[in-house]
Amino acid sequence: MARRTDPRVLRTRALLRAAALELAAERELHSITIANVAERATVNRATVYQHYQDLDELMLDAMEDELAGLIGLAARCPLVVLPAEMPQGFLDMFRHVETEATLYRRMLGPCGSPRFVNRLRQLVAEQVALQLVEAGAGRADEAGVELRAHCSAGAFIGLVTCWLLRPDWLPAEEAAAHAWQGLHLGGGKSAG
Known part of the structure; x- marks a missing residue:
């Protein structure tokens, strides 16, 4: 009990x-x-x-609720098999970060929190791994699935950090559009 x-x-x-x-x-x-x-x-x-x-x-x-909201959005967004058009869920993740941009900027910035970065990476990697398993890439406990999931999670954190720390701030809509285009150019697997 x-x-x-x-x-x-x-x-x-x-x-x-x-x-x-x-x-x-x-x-x-x-x-x-x-x-x-x-x-x-x-x-x-x-x-x-x-x-x-x-x-x-x-x-x-203190940031756990914020992380839970972001990971909830990531769970509903295709991160492995990419549709041709950017899904609303992808934009929603950027909008979520944008609503607390100052906090994310401070947590991810050069004087930020290593524990926060590690926790965010772990949570995003778990979501990507679930999608990889669902897409038939292997079992969740396979090294290849784990490595691919952490690669994607690290890329996402790098992307968000770059966006937040740029001196010429882009609104979430523009940042998400550039990121989505980058995913497709970077060899993300497309649906259809």
């Missing part, structure tokens, strides 16, 4: 996550300290350390 988490613990973690996201929306991650988060959440530093090992762990936890 699963143990029930104390509601006070849940409230404190929610306060800490909200404080961390507010601060990340205001400034670069490298300039945020545990003391800043504690002050914003109106708790003491020791309380933060009772819940999180370090700021990177806290930021990853």
Whole structure:
């Protein structure tokens, strides 16, 4: 039987996550300290350390809902067998990132969160692997499927990072269109 988490613990973690996201929306991650988060959440530093090992762990936890939304969109988007026309789901992924562009820029940027990048890569790779298996590329536990899935996931993270960090910001619609064209030129398998 699963143990029930104390509601006070849940409230404190929610306060800490909200404080961390507010601060990340205001400034670069490298300039945020545990003391800043504690002050914003109106708790003491020791309380933060009772819940999180370090700021990177806290930021990853704070971004979990954001990641869940993005991965939910990726699950509904063809990433292996590409239709000729860009599917709405592909554009929706870009629009999702665009709504929290500052947070994604900070998490993926040069002073970002390695744990976040690894978590995002793992989650996207899992979705690609499911689609590879469905397309008949092999079993999920085969090295080739795993390698291809992580290749695609890494490419997606690189693409989003490049888009977010460009000085001449493109709207999601334009970025998605360029990315979709790149996928087709890059040898993505097309449907039909």
